[in-house]
Ligand SMILES: *[C@@H]1O[C@H](CO)[C@@H](O)[C@H](O)[C@H]1NC(C)=O
Ligand SMILES: *[C@@H]1O[C@H](CO)[C@@H](O)[C@H](O)[C@H]1NC(C)=O
Ligand SMILES: *[C@@H]1O[C@H](CO)[C@@H](O)[C@H](O)[C@H]1NC(C)=O
Ligand SMILES: *[C@@H]1O[C@H](CO)[C@@H](O)[C@H](O)[C@H]1NC(C)=O
Ligand SMILES: *[C@@H]1O[C@H](CO)[C@@H](O)[C@H](O)[C@H]1NC(C)=O
Ligand SMILES: *[C@@H]1O[C@H](CO)[C@@H](O)[C@H](O)[C@H]1NC(C)=O
Ligand SMILES: *[C@@H]1O[C@H](CO)[C@@H](O)[C@H](O)[C@H]1NC(C)=O
Ligand SMILES: *[C@@H]1O[C@H](CO)[C@@H](O)[C@H](O)[C@H]1NC(C)=O
């Protein structure tokens with residue numbers, strides 16, 4: 544081949560590469576060649592649906608195409624609603640409830656649970672809420688040890704209950720401890736709803752993203768027909784397995800936050816860490832994007848990812 548043909552070829556490939564880079568540019572979210580989304584949900588790196596696309600096995604997403612649109616799941620079958628590059632993801636959870644008939648017999652008793660191996664349940668972004676007028680509800684979970692906590696919601700009549708106000712009258716709420724990886728919600732009653740059954744035949748308990756559920760007095764009655772509704776629970780994710788920043792920084796060949804513009808944060812669950820921009824967050828800090836001429840502060844060093 545003469546050098547002119549070579550030059551033309553070179554130019555062609557440079558333009559091709561530029562085209563690819565422009566398509567991916569803006570906010571780089573996904574490894575080149577990997578699916579950007581599963582149905583409505585975008586799948587940013589370090590998450591992915593195949594070994595070339597995720598950072599390690601803890602970030603596996605299973606995209607189930609039998610749904611229309613397709614739905615993403617974690618290993619173990621937990622549905623994923625949203626994945627945020629700021630270190631959070633939202634997964635599906637359901638309500639716990641128990642119901643009683645006129646003569647005080649328990650007719651339904653359903654508990655709710657979530658168990659995770661590789662992510663913890665965000666203590667700052669979720670709330671536990673119990674709804675009812677003869678209701679005490681428990682959250683059981685484990686961190687290093689088991690723990691149990693809970694709250695009580697009571698009322699003497701529907702007149703005392705105020706929508707939007709979750710202060711123990713008809714509704715109580717609580718934050719949850721840091722770093723837990725599982726919970727189970729259970730409900731019980733003091734007097735089998737015998738005095739309140741006419742307007743409140745059931746107790747309900749919900750773990751959800753803070754601000755997602757807002758108490759309404761009508762729910763004392765109406766939630767009994769909405770038991771199939773799902774609620775988003777916010778999880779924390781972090782890279783680095785169980786290494787802290789300090790431990791990870793000792794090994795420069797695996798440490799993920801490289802540039803002087805990046806900051807390392809120990810995850811709240813005390814396992815793993817995250818990298819964030821010193822200034823306003825932009826793009827995907829975990830995805831290698833130096834080759835795109837972007838303002839990249841974090842490079843993942845793993846050889847698999849230096850493919851551009
Ligand atoms: C997907 O997005 C469409 C349009 O925004 C919306 O109508 C639909 O409810 C979404 N589906 C799911 C499963 O979130
Ligand atoms: C948790 O991560 C490990 C590897 O880090 C993986 O083997 C395992 O399948 C993950 N478990 C779940 C439930 O995702
Ligand atoms: C996808 O979802 C369907 C319906 O829930 C289920 O039967 C199937 O096993 C799922 N497929 C995968 C790969 O998880
Ligand atoms: C990193 O983790 C810290 C807490 O450990 C949290 O405040 C911060 O929002 C996280 N940032 C990102 C980008 O994940
Ligand atoms: C409540 O349920 C119990 C047990 O199923 C039944 O024996 C009783 O008749 C029910 N009472 C009413 C008022 O429906
Ligand atoms: C409440 O119901 C339970 C089981 O349905 C029963 O064992 C108990 O005696 C009842 N208590 C009252 C106060 O009605
Ligand atoms: C925590 O609770 C589980 C299930 O209830 C039990 O199997 C386990 O032994 C408990 N662990 C500790 C340390 O108490
Ligand atoms: C909800 O369920 C109850 C009991 O099954 C029923 O009486 C009521 O009509 C249903 N609908 C609404 C909107 O509450």
Ligand SMILES: *[C@@H]1O[C@H](CO)[C@@H](O)[C@H](O)[C@H]1NC(C)=O
Pocket residue numbers: 784785
């Ligand atoms: C950290 O992870 C390694 C390997 O996965 C394991 O051997 C070690 O026990 C873990 N350390 C802690 C404190 O969990």
Ligand SMILES: *[C@@H]1O[C@H](CO)[C@@H](O)[C@H](O)[C@H]1NC(C)=O
Pocket residue numbers: 793794795796797
């Ligand atoms: C750093 O990590 C790499 C890859 O896991 C490993 O081969 C190397 O031995 C580590 N170096 C030190 C000093 O721990």
Ligand SMILES: *[C@@H]1O[C@H](CO)[C@@H](O)[C@H](O)[C@H]1NC(C)=O
Pocket residue numbers: 822823838
């Ligand atoms: C990178 O971005 C930050 C914040 O957006 C900006 O202050 C800085 O000047 C940029 N650096 C380069 C080399 O573009």
